[in-house]
Structures are given as structure tokens and as C-alpha cells.
Amino acid sequence: MKTILLVEDEDVLRELLRELLEFKGYSVLEACNGQEAMQVSEAHEGKVDLLLTDVVMPKMSGNDLAEAMRKFHPGLKIIFMSGYTGDSSFSVLEALDGGNVDFLQKPFRMKMLEEKVLEMLKDSV
Numbered sequence: 001m002k003t004i005l006l007v008e009d010e011d012v013l014r015e016l017l018r019e020l021l022e023f024k025g026y027s028v029l030e031a032c033n034g035q036e037a038m039q040v041s042e043a044h045e046g047k048v049d050l051l052l053t054d055v056v057m058p059k060m061s062g063n064d065l066a067e068a069m070r071k072f073h074p075g076l077k078i079i080f081m082s083g084y085t086g087d088s089s090f091s092v093l094e095a096l097d098g099g100n101v102d103f104l105q106k107p108f109r110m111k112m113l114e115e116k117v118l119e120m121l122k123d124s125v
Contacts, residue, residue, distance in 0.1 A: 001025065001026065001027050002026050002027065002049040002050065002121050003026070003027040003028075003029065003044070003046055003047060003048050003049050003050075004021055004026050004027070004028050004029070004048075004049065004050045004051075004052055004117070005029045005030075005031070005037060005040065005041060005044075005048045005050070005051050005052065005053075005069075006018055006021065006028055006029065006030045006031070006052045006053075007030070007031045007032075007033070007034065007036075007037040007051070007052070007053040007054060007057070007062070007065060008030075008032070008053070008054045008057075008081070009032050009033055009054060009057045009058060010054075011032070014030055014032065017052070017113070018030050020110055020113070020114070021052075021117070024114060024117075026117070029041070029044055029048070033057050033058055033059045033060060034053075034057060034059055034060025034061065034062070034064060034065035034068075035059045035060050037051075037053070037060075037065055037069075038060075038065070038068060038069075041069060041072070041073075042072075047073075048069070048073055048076065049076075049077060049121055050076070050077045050078070050079065050117065050120055050121055051065070051066060051069055051076055051077070051078045051079070052078075052079045052081065052117070053065055053066065053078070053079075053080060053081065054080075054081050054082065055080050055081065055082035055084065056082060056084055062080050062081075062082075063080075066078050066080070066101075075100065076100070077100050077101075077120045077121065078100065078101045078102070079101075079102045079103070079104060079116055079117065079120060080101070080102070080103045080104070081103075081104045081105075081106055081108070082103070082104075082105065082106060083105075083106035083107070100120075102116055102119075102120060104116060
């Protein structure tokens with residue numbers, strides 16, 4: 001079973017995404033911000049296959065979280081989500097590398113999320 005670390009500061013959206021991903025058969029760890037995500041990741045004994053994170057959050061941005069997570073999880077797959085079209089989203093797009101990073105513009109359809117997650121994890125062992 002693949003494990004996804006879901007990081008979203010909007011409680012209702014995080015719960016909805018968690019339920020969808022669990023329904024699709026993924027194990028989901030969740031956090032409301034980057035700092036909590038780091039704690040959850042450190043406490044988790046297994047592998048984190050995918051980081052699904054909002055870009056703009058209090059305490060730690062999605063960009064900073066992804067950089068920190070990659071130090072402990074080399075090759076980590078990442079999907080950034082954002083409803084903003086400002087500089088932060090575009091800096092994320094510049095960071096896209098080698099098929100290990102993707103981006104979802106909010107609002108998005110759940111089917112689009114399912115497809116991106118499946119695509120990102122298809123070659124994951």
C-alpha cells in the first residue's frame with residue numbers, strides 16, 4: 001500500500017482529500033501545516049511515497065516543506081496544490097523536475113487528483 005503525506009491548512013478540504021485517497025486504497029498521513037508534516041513524517045516508521053501539499057500555508061510553505069522532506073526522503077514524489085496564481089505558484093512550476101514533481105491548480109476535480117496521484121506513483125516500488 002502506498003503512503004501519501006497530505007498537507008493542507010483548510011480542514012474541510014484536507015478531510016475530503018483524505019477520504020478520497022483512502023477510498024482509492026492509499027494510506028494517508030495528514031498534517032495542517034509544514035511543521036506538523038515534518039513531525040508526522042518523522043514519527044512514521046514506513047516509507048512516504050508521495051507528498052501532496054498546499055503551496056501557501058502558515059508556518060512553512062509547501063516549497064520549504066518539500067525541500068526539507070527531500071533531505072530525508074530522496075526521490076520523494078511531490079504534488080503541489082495552490083489556488084494562488086502569484087509568484088509562489090510560478091516558483092513551484094520552475095522547480096518541477098524529472099517527473100518527481102507535479103502541480104494542481106485549485107480548484108480541481110477529484111478525478112484530476114486521482115489521475116495525477118496514479119501517474120506519480122505508477123513506477124514507485
